[in-house]
Amino acid sequence: MSGAADASQTNLAELSFEAALDELENLVAKLESGQASLEESISLYERGALLKAHCEDRLKRAQMRVDQIVESPQGVGLEPARLG
Numbered sequence: 001m002s003g004a005a006d007a008s009q010t011n012l013a014e015l016s017f018e019a020a021l022d023e024l025e026n027l028v029a030k031l032e033s034g035q036a037s038l039e040e041s042i043s044l045y046e047r048g049a050l051l052k053a054h055c056e057d058r059l060k061r062a063q064m065r066v067d068q069i070v071e072s073p074q075g076v077g078l079e080p081a082r083l084g
Contacts, residue, residue, distance in 0.1 A: 012050055
């Protein structure tokens with residue numbers, strides 16, 4: 001992996017769900033406009049695929065956290081996440 005690709009991965013890992021989704025929406029708009037060259041379109045599509053996977057991962061992690069919250073007669077508590 002190149003240094004630029006490493007930097008891209010690092011930046012991606014640091015993005016919040018909202019920031020990644022915003023960037024993804026901007027990429028889609030640029031692709032849909034037809035203003036990007038073929039090479040740029042391919043690069044945008046690759047970045048978009050990474051952003052999509054990142055957003056899905058963030059949502060999965062959030063869902064796991066929500067699933068751990070349970071309500072009982074003793075109040076709200078946490079239970080271990082069910083994997084699988």
